[in-house]
Amino acid sequence: MNPCKPSPHLQKTGYTTALLLVWLAVAFPCMAAAASDGDVPETNDDRAGLNFQVIERWEADVGDHLIFYNRVAPPAVPAVTLSTAEPLATNDAVATDLREQKKVDVLMLFATVVDHRITEVRWFSGSQQYRAFSTIDFNQLCGLGEIETADTVYSLIPGVSNESSEASGGLDRYATEQEWPTEAIQMAAANQTHSQYFVVPSDAPPPANILTALDALHVYYDGHRQELAEACAQREAQRLEKERWLKEHPPAPKDTVINFWPQKSSVYFDANQQEGQQ
Amino acid sequence: MSRTALPLFAALGLVGSAVAQNVSDPNHGLRMTHDASTGAYGFSWWGRSGESYFLQHSEDLVHWVYLPIVESGIDQSIQWGFTSSATQFFLRLEIDSDPFNHSASGDGFSNGWKILWGFDPHVWLDPVGDSDGDGQTDSGEMNSNTNPRLKDHPVVQLSATGFILP
Numbered sequence: 001m002n003p004c005k006p007s008p009h010l011q012k013t014g015y016t017t018a019l020l021l022v023w024l025a026v027a028f029p030c031m032a033a034a035a036s037d038g039d040v041p042e043t044n045d046d047r048a049g050l051n052f053q054v055i056e057r058w059e060a061d062v063g064d065h066l067i068f069y070n071r072v073a074p075p076a077v078p079a080v081t082l083s084t085a086e087p088l089a090t091n092d093a094v095a096t097d098l099r100e101q102k103k104v105d106v107l108m109l110f111a112t113v114v115d116h117r118i119t120e121v122r123w124f125s126g127s128q129q130y131r132a133f134s135t136i137d138f139n140q141l142c143g144l145g146e147i148e149t150a151d152t153v154y155s156l157i158p159g160v161s162n163e164s165s166e167a168s169g170g171l172d173r174y175a176t177e178q179e180w181p182t183e184a185i186q187m188a189a190a191n192q193t194h195s196q197y198f199v200v201p202s203d204a205p206p207p208a209n210i211l212t213a214l215d216a217l218h219v220y221y222d223g224h225r226q227e228l229a230e231a232c233a234q235r236e237a238q239r240l241e242k243e244r245w246l247k248e249h250p251p252a253p254k255d256t257v258i259n260f261w262p263q264k265s266s267v268y269f270d271a272n273q274q275e276g277q278q
Numbered sequence: 279m280s281r282t283a284l285p286l287f288a289a290l291g292l293v294g295s296a297v298a299q300n301v302s303d304p305n306h307g308l309r310m311t312h313d314a315s316t317g318a319y320g321f322s323w324w325g326r327s328g329e330s331y332f333l334q335h336s337e338d339l340v341h342w343v344y345l346p347i348v349e350s351g352i353d354q355s356i357q358w359g360f361t362s363s364a365t366q367f368f369l370r371l372e373i374d375s376d377p378f379n380h381s382a383s384g385d386g387f388s389n390g391w392k393i394l395w396g397f398d399p400h401v402w403l404d405p406v407g408d409s410d411g412d413g414q415t416d417s418g419e420m421n422s423n424t425n426p427r428l429k430d431h432p433v434v435q436l437s438a439t440g441f442i443l444p
Binding site: 050062063069124127254257258259263265266267268 | 302303304315316317318320322325335337338341343345346347348349350351352354355356357358359360361362363364367396
């Protein structure tokens with residue numbers, strides 16, 4: 001049996017349904033028969049250095065190439081070769097270094113930039129969502145990897161999207177439609193020499209360390225406004241150049257192989273169990 | 279349509295933290311981690327009791343494909359490993375409170391059954407159609423727990439996990 005080759009009637013074409021666009025898989029996975037007859041293929045992932053035992057394989061046609069899906073048995077992790085080299089530092093030295101280092105944390109912000117003039121920023125702390133408005137165009141922060149406060153280095157992960165108020169007839173109307181607080185509308189309208197932000201009141205006060213990080217972010221922005229703007233413009237120019245180059249030199253589509261396996265599952269099996277022996 | 283499924287999150291940037299999820303995490307603590315030693319990715323979330331989960335994969339956030347997986351939450355973390363030969367891939371999670379009784383497309387086939395056999399739960403499947411052309415309708419295949427994708431295959435059973443038993 002060749003599990004790569006489902007019978008022709010399984011080669012389903014794509015479909016779309018606008019109303020359910022969020023939900024739909026527009027490429028139909030073509031199920032091949034499971035390898036239940038003992039003819040179990042193996043596949044290697046050169047990049048991962050892992051050997052996989054394929055349990056089930058099928059393919060999906062996504063237009064310009066195929067995606068091969070392999071459900072595999074959990075792979076054995078390659079043995080780790082221990083180094084015999086002398087340690088570079090003593091434990092005491094490492095401990096001292098660690099004491100002197102700042103804490104490291106991740107600052108994940110979801111930003112919606114409107115008209116490149118004002119940004120609505122959202123973040124989570126536990127289950128509580130917080131919201132703020134900033135006069136910084138967060139597009140300009142995309143090249144900024146981290147921001148530092150007195151005691152913490154934050155890896156900055158901004159998820160940025162852009163909106164235009166044009167369809168609403170201007171920023172004022174857009175802000176009203178979006179039920180922005182008055183302070184945010186005033187902030188957007190004012191001509192500021194320094195960046196500002198405003199945190200929307202919520203049930204629980206926002207964590208002080210996040211506010212400190214936002215302060216640091218705005219101070220940094222004000223001190224590096226020019227270079228951030230230039231870097232942003234350069235990134236945009238590079239993006240457009242790459243887009244143009246790819247349009248002129250479109251890469252030949254390559255088929256993809258996806259391997260997947262359960263690692264912690266309430267239903268599926270671990271590496272030492274066989275199918276159907278649950 | 280009695281479906282109560284919910285698309286949870288289109289994945290996602292990589293999060294380096296290896297800290298396990300807990301019940302209070304927003305978005306079910308959904309995260310993707312990368313094992314630099316093997317190049318494999320871990321996709322994990324908090325599985326809440328009473329919920330079941332479907333996984334979808336995409337390379338472009340436009341074409342989404344259901345993986346034939348129906349996970350059940352038992353108030354523990356759930357994690358699947360992935361490798362991909364593509365330069366980028368995305369995963370997202372869909373929640374269904376009763377996957378083997380809900381029918382998103384209203385065709386009478388449950389979402390869970392369709393996913394396990396490689397059908398899209400949102401696309402209407404003709405109950406009197408015969409996907410594998412073996413003479414038995416798809417609804418007949420479902421009722422008799424046989425494989426709707428395999429022509430003339432000996433009778434097989436669908437286990438609770440959707441795997442084919444010899």
